[in-house]
Amino acid sequence: METSQDAPTTSGRRQWWALVGFAAAVFVAAAIGGLGVQGTTDEYASLRQPEWAPPSWLFGPVWSLLYALIAVAGWLVWRRVGFSPALWAWTAQLVLNAAWTPLFFGAGRYGLAFAEIVVMWSAIGLTVALFARVSRVAAALLLPYWAWVTFAAALNLSIWRLNS
Numbered sequence: 001m002e003t004s005q006d007a008p009t010t011s012g013r014r015q016w017w018a019l020v021g022f023a024a025a026v027f028v029a030a031a032i033g034g035l036g037v038q039g040t041t042d043e044y045a046s047l048r049q050p051e052w053a054p055p056s057w058l059f060g061p062v063w064s065l066l067y068a069l070i071a072v073a074g075w076l077v078w079r080r081v082g083f084s085p086a087l088w089a090w091t092a093q094l095v096l097n098a099a100w101t102p103l104f105f106g107a108g109r110y111g112l113a114f115a116e117i118v119v120m121w122s123a124i125g126l127t128v129a130l131f132a133r134v135s136r137v138a139a140a141l142l143l144p145y146w147a148w149v150t151f152a153a154a155l156n157l158s159i160w161r162l163n164s
Contacts, residue, residue, distance in 0.1 A: 019075045026071040029094045030063065033101035043105065048162040053155055066145045070094070073141040077134045086130035093127050096120035110160035117153045124149055 044056050074090045097120060104113035124146045132139035 015079060018078055019071070022071040022075040022078070023068075025074075025091075025094065026067045029098040030067050032098040033063075035102075043108075047159055050155070050158040050162070053158075062148060066148055069141045070145055073131060073138040076138040076141070077131050080134050084134075086127065086134055089123060089127040089130050093120060093123035096123055104156065110156065110163060114153065114156045114160050117149065117156055121146070121149050121153055 041056055070090075074087060077084070077086050077090070096116065100113055100116055100120060103109050103116055107113075124142065128139050128142050128146060131142060
């Protein structure tokens with residue numbers, strides 16, 4: 001439970017500019033992923049997929065929400081402890097997030113993408129654990145992301161196996 005003694009370590013405009021910075025960092029990761037999927041709708045549709053695979057139109061709205069949660073979670077932790085080991089983990093999982101889409105779609109390396117998403121899943125778990133020590137709210141904001149990446153990893157594995 002967060003109390004008044006857990007008040008932010010920063011105040012005023014700096015906090016809001018920092019939120020803009022966290023949003024920008026997440027936007028860059030999303031943009032890298034977006035570049036990796038440009039023109040891949042037909043490629044995704046042509047892959048053999050499990051029956052439980054979602055339609056391609058669902059990914060954009062889901063990721064938009066998740067990216068917003070990721071940015072706010074990072075910002076909440078920064079407000080409490082600054083750029084700490086928890087935020088190094090946050091940065092690592094974000095870099096891994098940006099790398100997955102070009103591996104899967106751009107390079108068509110489904111096995112390598114699966115190995116990478118397993119590492120990303122672990123980095124998200126570490127981030128959640130470190131965030132929980134600082135802010136339960138920030139950790140909770142990452143849980144839908146972690147759940148979606150769990151689903152994405154299962155989908156990646158299934159597509160890899162069906163298309164090898």
